[in-house]
Amino acid sequence: MVATKEDFGHHISQQFNEDLGKVHAQFLAMGGLVESQVANAIHALLDTDAALATSVQENDAQVNAMETRIDSDLLQILALRQPAASDLRMVIAISKANTDLERIGDEATKIARLAKTASEEGESPRGYTETRHIGNQVRLMIREALDAFARLDVEKAFQVLQADAEVDREYQTATRALMTYMMEDPRHISRMINVLWVLRSLERIGDHARNLAEQVIYMVKGADIRHVSFDEVEKQVFSK
Amino acid sequence: MVATKEDFGHHISQQFNEDLGKVHAQFLAMGGLVESQVANAIHALLDTDAALATSVQENDAQVNAMETRIDSDLLQILALRQPAASDLRMVIAISKANTDLERIGDEATKIARLAKTASEEGESPRGYTETRHIGNQVRLMIREALDAFARLDVEKAFQVLQADAEVDREYQTATRALMTYMMEDPRHISRMINVLWVLRSLERIGDHARNLAEQVIYMVKGADIRHVSFDEVEKQVFSK
Numbered sequence: 001m002v003a004t005k006e007d008f009g010h011h012i013s014q015q016f017n018e019d020l021g022k023v024h025a026q027f028l029a030m031g032g033l034v035e036s037q038v039a040n041a042i043h044a045l046l047d048t049d050a051a052l053a054t055s056v057q058e059n060d061a062q063v064n065a066m067e068t069r070i071d072s073d074l075l076q077i078l079a080l081r082q083p084a085a086s087d088l089r090m091v092i093a094i095s096k097a098n099t100d101l102e103r104i105g106d107e108a109t110k111i112a113r114l115a116k117t118a119s120e121e122g123e124s125p126r127g128y129t130e131t132r133h134i135g136n137q138v139r140l141m142i143r144e145a146l147d148a149f150a151r152l153d154v155e156k157a158f159q160v161l162q163a164d165a166e167v168d169r170e171y172q173t174a175t176r177a178l179m180t181y182m183m184e185d186p187r188h189i190s191r192m193i194n195v196l197w198v199l200r201s202l203e204r205i206g207d208h209a210r211n212l213a214e215q216v217i218y219m220v221k222g223a224d225i226r227h228v229s230f231d232e233v234e235k236q237v238f239s240k
Numbered sequence: 241m242v243a244t245k246e247d248f249g250h251h252i253s254q255q256f257n258e259d260l261g262k263v264h265a266q267f268l269a270m271g272g273l274v275e276s277q278v279a280n281a282i283h284a285l286l287d288t289d290a291a292l293a294t295s296v297q298e299n300d301a302q303v304n305a306m307e308t309r310i311d312s313d314l315l316q317i318l319a320l321r322q323p324a325a326s327d328l329r330m331v332i333a334i335s336k337a338n339t340d341l342e343r344i345g346d347e348a349t350k351i352a353r354l355a356k357t358a359s360e361e362g363e364s365p366r367g368y369t370e371t372r373h374i375g376n377q378v379r380l381m382i383r384e385a386l387d388a389f390a391r392l393d394v395e396k397a398f399q400v401l402q403a404d405a406e407v408d409r410e411y412q413t414a415t416r417a418l419m420t421y422m423m424e425d426p427r428h429i430s431r432m433i434n435v436l437w438v439l440r441s442l443e444r445i446g447d448h449a450r451n452l453a454e455q456v457i458y459m460v461k462g463a464d465i466r467h468v469s470f471d472e473v474e475k476q477v478f479s480k
Binding site: 061064065067068071072075078079082084085088089092095096099179182183186187189190193196200224226227 | 301304305307308311312315318319322324325328329332335336339419422423426427429430433436440464466467
């Protein structure tokens with residue numbers, strides 16, 4: 001049996017399922033925080049803003065606290081409410097996605113640390129255009145994935161999977177270009193490797209956003225599509 | 241209420257909890273496979289063995305299938321058995337740890353791909369000693385974490401947390417050394433960056449092994465110690 005958006009909407013609006021609705025809302029709030037952490041970390045790097053980088057590092061504790069709180073609330077729901085069918089899938093999906101959000105927060109913190117290094121040791125002569133571009137892409141992926149999570153929108157989730165494939169390609173191109181620059185200008189290898197780490201973190205953030213989207217498809221369609229071919233996923237998503 | 245090893249042993253041995261025992265065994269089997277994937281990926285790199293690298297890449301499908309199977313079985317247990325207390329914590333811990341095992345498998349596949357690149361483009365003049373050393377450390381961490389999972393041994397789990405801190409330090413030292421070599425010998429930058437990626441994957445594997453260990457402490461002690469200071473964790477682990 002496949003749950004529809006209406007099933008979820010119906011359930012969440014009911015009193016008996018208030019707890020699940022609250023965790024869902026907490027999850028989306030955490031998503032908003034994590035999204036702004038990524039945005040600020042990238043700004044800190046591009047604008048050499050060490051103070052902003054520090055605030056990203058400090059806010060990570062809040063992300064961690066939200067992760068712990070959400071998992072604890074999910075445990076309560078499992079223990080006391082014994083949810084079934086689509087509710088149970090939502091609990092599991094939020095539990096998995098919670099980990100991904102926290103990891104996105106970790107990557108934002110890594111970027112913030114690299115932004116600080118860059119503000120101390122000097123900027124890389126190359127790689128910022130690519131960082132800005134891929135940074136915008138993965139921020140959009142996070143937003144779209146959270147939006148898909150909020151609306152239980154599998155088509156939007158599918159778009160996030162497509163966007164991740166594009167990010168992976170651009171990441172490959174950007175890193176190859178940076179390696180070429182390093183060979184041409186070995187004096188700035190250390191600075192360019194910092195940008196390489198930033199790009200790597202952005203690529204990882206894209207992977208985590210894709211994981212969020214996969215959980216949306218799992219919640220709504222009841223299908224585990226994590227290791228399924230793209231064509232097969234497309235079929236699942238657009239089936240009625 | 242804190243569960244003891246005896247509680248778990250008692251539960252798992254009972255008929256009514258046969259399903260959970262089976263998933264626990266599947267999880268450990270998957271752990272064994274993942275551990276050998278990491279070992280083979282490192283061997284493939286150090287021995288420039290492209291055939292072994294290919295077999296690691298091929299076996300990843302098996303790791304993925306096991307992840308899917310375990311999550312599906314956990315869903316069944318939650319839906320049909322409605323486990324409580326320590327059983328419920330074990331379900332959640334295996335669910336989280338399952339993701340970490342699959343990600344370790346992904347990192348092994350990345351190392352295998354880099355091993356292939358190295359066998360085609362030539363070896364890096366530097367970094368293999370560090371790769372071997374850190375590789376041995378993280379393999380041991382995986383084994384110890386799985387052993388802690390099997391025996392519900394929180395003291396062993398705590399040792400894995402300590403080992404991860406050591407791996408992180410050695411990873412930092414190794415990457416700094418490699419960057420220095422790159423500046424001295426820019427002709428081989430591309431090959432050395434491949435080793436840098438391998439080291440990064442090993443460091444990530446260490447993080448995932450630490451996550452496994454954290455889940456052991458969660459199962460046995462009922463405490464979420466993911467974002468808790470080392471001293472505080474030590475207190476939890478050694479409390480009766």
